[in-house]
Amino acid sequence: MCGSHEDLDAHHIMPKSRYPHWKYNVDNGITLCNQCHEKADKGLFALSFLLGITS
Numbered sequence: 191m192c193g194s195h196e197d198l199d200a201h202h203i204m205p206k207s208r209y210p211h212w213k214y215n216v217d218n219g220i221t222l223c224n225q226c227h228e229k230a231d232k233g234l235f236a237l238s239f240l241l242g243i244t245s
């Protein structure tokens with residue numbers, strides 16, 4: 191998303207605690223760098239945007 195290919199980390203779009211049935215859905219996982227992952231966890235990215243980059 192920011193173009194970084196360092197410190198890549200998997201992010202679950204839907205929080206596993208709130209959406210347990212999403213846990214094994216591959217569409218729920220995206221790869222972000224650490225910085226973007228932190229922003230995503232804080233809700234700084236719109237959900238529609240996160241879902242958009244998986245497709």
Ligand SMILES: [Zn+2]
Pocket residue numbers: 191192193194222223224225226227
């Ligand atoms: Zn990034």
